[in-house]
Structures are given as C-alpha cells and as structure tokens.
Amino acid sequence: MSEATTTMDVDAGTRAKRAATGGEERTVVASRVAAICDMIEHHREAGKPLTSSQVATISSMIDDVAGTKAPPPRTGRRSSKKKRCMISVGSYEDEGVVGEGRFGVVFRARHRGTGQDAAVKSYRSDYDDSIKDDGTRMLLREACFMAACGAHPSVVGFHAVACNPWSSNNGGYSLVMEYVGPSNLGQVLDDREGRPLPEAEARRMMRQLLDGAAAMHQHGIVHRDIKPGNILVVADNNVKIGDLGLAKSMHEKAAPFFMAGTRGYMAPEMLLWTEDHDAAVDAWSLGCVMAELVTGKMLPFEGKDEMDQLYKIFDVVGVPGKRAWRAMKPHEDLDDDVQQWRARQRRLGHRNRLREMVPEEVLSRDGFEVLKGLLTTDPKKRLTAADALRCPWFANNSNDDVVDTPVADTAASRFQGQQVVVTGLADRHVIRWACARIS
Numbered sequence: 001m002s003e004a005t006t007t008m009d010v011d012a013g014t015r016a017k018r019a020a021t022g023g024e025e026r027t028v029v030a031s032r033v034a035a036i037c038d039m040i041e042h043h044r045e046a047g048k049p050l051t052s053s054q055v056a057t058i059s060s061m062i063d064d065v066a067g068t069k070a071p072p073p074r075t076g077r078r079s080s081k082k083k084r085c086m087i088s089v090g091s092y093e094d095e096g097v098v099g100e101g102r103f104g105v106v107f108r109a110r111h112r113g114t115g116q117d118a119a120v121k122s123y124r125s126d127y128d129d130s131i132k133d134d135g136t137r138m139l140l141r142e143a144c145f146m147a148a149c150g151a152h153p154s155v156v157g158f159h160a161v162a163c164n165p166w167s168s169n170n171g172g173y174s175l176v177m178e179y180v181g182p183s184n185l186g187q188v189l190d191d192r193e194g195r196p197l198p199e200a201e202a203r204r205m206m207r208q209l210l211d212g213a214a215a216m217h218q219h220g221i222v223h224r225d226i227k228p229g230n231i232l233v234v235a236d237n238n239v240k241i242g243d244l245g246l247a248k249s250m251h252e253k254a255a256p257f258f259m260a261g262t263r264g265y266m267a268p269e270m271l272l273w274t275e276d277h278d279a280a281v282d283a284w285s286l287g288c289v290m291a292e293l294v295t296g297k298m299l300p301f302e303g304k305d306e307m308d309q310l311y312k313i314f315d316v317v318g319v320p321g322k323r324a325w326r327a328m329k330p331h332e333d334l335d336d337d338v339q340q341w342r343a344r345q346r347r348l349g350h351r352n353r354l355r356e357m358v359p360e361e362v363l364s365r366d367g368f369e370v371l372k373g374l375l376t377t378d379p380k381k382r383l384t385a386a387d388a389l390r391c392p393w394f395a396n397n398s399n400d401d402v403v404d405t406p407v408a409d410t411a412a413s414r415f416q417g418q419q420v421v422v423t424g425l426a427d428r429h430v431i432r433w434a435c436a437r438i439s
Contacts, residue, residue: 026251029148030220032065034251036144040137041254050136055173056086058140059161066147066158089120089164089174098181103138103245108179117179118159123245134256138245139175141256145244146177148219154212156180156232156242180240185289186228188237194296196362200397202293203367205239207394209286212241213385217279220250224260224270226285228292250278263309264288264302268320268377269328271306271313276329280379283388287374294363294371307334311341316353317377319345324378366393 026034036058043050050058092109099106104123111118121142123135139161146158157178164174185205197205209231216223223230223244230243248255259273267284269277291299300316303309314320319342320328330338354372363371370393373383388394 027219029065029150030218030249030251032061033144033148033219033221034249034253036061036065037141037249037252037255040140041252041256044134044137044256045254050140052172055136055140055161059086059143062140062144062147062158062161065144067150087160087162087176089162089176091162092118092120092176094120104135108181109176119156119177119179119181120162120164121175121177122164122173136173137256139173142243142245142247143175145216145221145247145249146175148221149212149215152212152215153238154208154240155215156240178240180232180234180242183233184229184242185231185233185239188233189228189292189296192296196296197293199294199363199367201237202290202363203393203397205237205293206286206290206370207389208239209241209289210385210389213279213282213286214389216241216247217282217385221247222250222277222279223247223282223285225262225265226282226289227262227265228289229262231289261285263306264298266306266309267379268310268313269379271310272328272330272334273306274329278379279384280382283374283382283385286385286388287371290371290374291358294367295358299357313377314341314345316357317375318350318352320377324381327378327380364393366391366396369393 039058040050043054089109091113092111095108095110097105098108098119104121106119106121109118109120110116121139123139143158143161146156149155149158151157159176159178162174162176164172196202209226213223213226221244223241223246225243225246226241230241232240232242234240246260248260259270261270261281263271265285265288267277267281270281270284288299288301301309301312303312319325319338321342325335325338352372354375355368358368358371360368370383370388370391373391374388376382383391
C-alpha cells in the first residue's frame with residue numbers, strides 16, 4: 001500500500017484572489033479555528049518567523065478552543081498582559097520513536113510527575129527547502145485542529161503545545177497528544193495478508209471513523225489525508241483518526257496547500273486540484289478505506305500520476321456526466337479527453353464496476369449502499385460522513401459496539417451549541433476574542 005503523501009502549495013496570486021467564505025452558518029469553534037489559521041498564515045505570507053511570544057499567544061488561543069482554559073472575561077476592558085507559560089517537553093521521559101514520516105517524527109513519552117503516557121510529535125523543517133521554518137506553523141495548525149475535535153473518542157486527543165529546547169528542526173516546539181498504539185490500520189491490514197475483515201467488524205470500525213470525521217466536519221475541518229496509515233488501532237480494535245498535519249479549515253482565508261493527501265485515497269476533485277474542495281474529499285477517502293476493510297486490498301485506483309489515477313477511477317465507477325464534471329471545476333484542457341472517454345464508455349455500454357470489485361459475499365446490499373455513496377464522483381451527490389451513519393447498514397445494526405460520544409458532544413458543547421453567521425474572516429465575537437488573547 002502506498003504511503004506517499006502529496007502536497008501542492010498555493011501561489012501568491014491564487015491566495016490574493018481568495019476571499020473568506022461568507023454567509024454560512026458555522027459553530028463558534030469553527031470560527032475560532034479559522035481565526036487562528038488565518039493568523040498563522042498571515043505570518044507565513046509575510047515571510048516572518050513566529051516569535052516565542054506569538055507562539056505562546058497562539059498556543060493559549062488553542063487551549064481556549066480545547067476548553068482547557070476559560071474564555072476571556074467580558075468586562076469591556078482589555079485583558080492585562082501576563083507571561084504565558086508553556087509546558088516543556090523536559091517534563092516527559094522519552095521512551096523511543098514510534099513513528100517517523102516525511103513531515104515529522106513521533107516519540108512515545110511518559111510524564112515524569114503523573115506517569116501519564118503521551119505521544120510527542122516534532123515537525124521537520126528540512127523536508128522541503130522551499131518551505132523552511134514552517135515546522136512551527138504546521139505544528140500549531142495541527143494542534144488547533146485536534147483541539148477543536150474536543151477529545152472525540154474517534155480522533156486522537158490533544159494535550160498541549162510544548163517548548164522543546166532540544167529540537168532544532170521546528171524552532172523548539174512539539175505537539176503533545178494522546179498516545180495511541182502501537183499499531184495503525186495499515187499495519188493491521190498488512191498482517192492479515194489480504195484476508196478481509198468480517199462485515200460486522202468493518203461496520204464497527206466504519207461507524208467510528210465516520211463519527212470522528214463528522215465531528216471534524218461539523219467544525220469546518222477537512223482532514224485531507226485519511227488512509228489506513230493515519231488511522232490508529234487501540235484496544236479491542238477500536239480506531240482513532242490521527243495525523244491532522246495536512247488538514248485545513250473550510251473557513252480560513254487561504255489554506256497552505258490546495259492539493260494534499262495520498263494518491264490512492266484522493267477524491268477526483270483533489271486529483272484535479274480543485275481549490276475549494278471541502279469535506280467531501282474525506283468521504284471519498286473513507287470509502288476507499290471501507291473497500292479495503294471488506295476486501296483486504298486496495299481498490300485498483302493506484303495510478304502513476306494524478307491523471308492516470310483519475311482515469312483508473314473512471315474505469316471502475318464510470319466517467320461522470322457533464323454536470324458532475326463541471327462540479328469538480330477541472331482545467332478546460334481536460335474537457336476533450338474526458339468527453340472522448342465518456343463517449344467511448346457509452347459505445348461499449350460501460351457500467352459501474354464497483355460491485356464486481358466488492359461482491360455481495362463480502363459486503364451486503366445495505367453496506368454497498370454506503371460504499372457506493374461514499375465513492376460517488378460528483379462531490380455534490382457524495383454521501384457526507386453524517387449522512388452515511390443514517391443509512392440502514394448502521395441504523396439497522398445498532399447492536400454493534402459504538403463510540404460513547406455522539407457527534408454533537410464535541411468542542412461545540414462547551415459553547416452551548418451556539419451557531420453564528422459569519423461573513424469574512426470571523427464574526428465580531430471571534431475578533432474580540434482573538435484581540436483579547438493577543439493583548
């Protein structure tokens with residue numbers, strides 16, 4: 001299984017054309033996350049490194065999102081300046097590397113005072129010379145996204161942003177989070193050597209993954225790299241979504257990458273570099289994971305490059321119709337090729353071959369309804385994570401083990417489920433909050 005992760009940065013011209021999403025309802029948590037992301041990206045675009053004071057301020061704002069600190073008092077006065085103290089990685093005893101990738105390294109650690117296990121992640125700034133010194137910014141973004149999930153049982157939990165005086169790669173900071181392991185779903189599937197999971201077990205895992213994804217999407221967070229390698233397996237084969245390093249907020253002004261993910265799990269619109277992709281890309285990735293659970297192998301979507309990958313998808317599920325194709329906002333240079341491909345499939349009487357790849361022997365009709373809905377090429381018609389959980393495959397099998405916390409019981413519950421209509425960067429409440437944290 002391929003684990004190569006792809007990113008494509010947004011150029012300055014594209015960033016200048018973008019405006020923040022307006023006129024949509026979003027949770028207070030989503031607005032705060034967007035405000036933090038925009039603050040981080042403002043420094044990135046200005047080419048200025050974050051100072052230790054700025055990192056401490058943003059870390060404090062992230063703590064607010066996580067609910068670990070109370071929101072600023074509404075006294076009408078600016079908060080008094082205080083020295084913000086961050087925890088130190090020195091408080092943890094290093095117990096060895098548990099994971100290492102292109103973007104960072106993760107250690108298992110134990111708190112010297114409490115004995116609590118944790119995972120400590122440090123980003124590399126040397127993986128790409130074009131984005132040196134971005135380690136701290138990427139770390140803060142990931143911390144913010146994890147904090148927004150409010151310790152959801154199907155998402156790896158956030159603990160803190162910590163000073164790391166021994167780290168030279170990312171400016172001296174690390175992300176402390178819940179320790180989950182030591183296996184990921186990719187390793188579990190590899191160990192099974194192609195043997196599929198029983199449908200009931202696959203359904204139990206998918207219920208948890210969809211619930212975790214729905215919690216992220218509720219607050220405007222798109223993971224963008226869901227794959228077995230980023231799904232951690234805990235006791236009793238329960239699963240948690242991890243590694244939010246490439247995630248974005250749908251409400252931030254300009255995410256740092258407009259293309260991100262692992263090719264074999266990328267949605268068609270991501271392969272086409274659609275800049276305003278949304279949570280539907282995660283739904284597609286979850287469909288790929290689901291197929292892998294019930295068949296024991298990846299769907300034959302592994303292409304040599306983005307275009308080859310796209311055509312392999314079309315070969316299985318069919319070339320999308322004109323309206324669905326336009327919905328993916330492709331480059332006009334591809335129109336003639338796709339039109340010819342569509343015409344050829346019509347001449348040959350091509351039908352969706354997904355059922356051939358996932359026969360009824362391994363997945364029931366109700367289960368296939370979910371899979372086909374997730375692997376729909378038109379992002380506007382694709383099942384959302386929340387809608388998938390309402391399908392009969394889940395609703396009629398409520399005796400499966402389920403996660404304890406419903407989607408609504410996430411970080412939003414700490415703000416009494418407030419909904420705010422936001423236009424521009426953030427609403428006035430969030431701007432006041434951000435200013436109070438900076439002052």
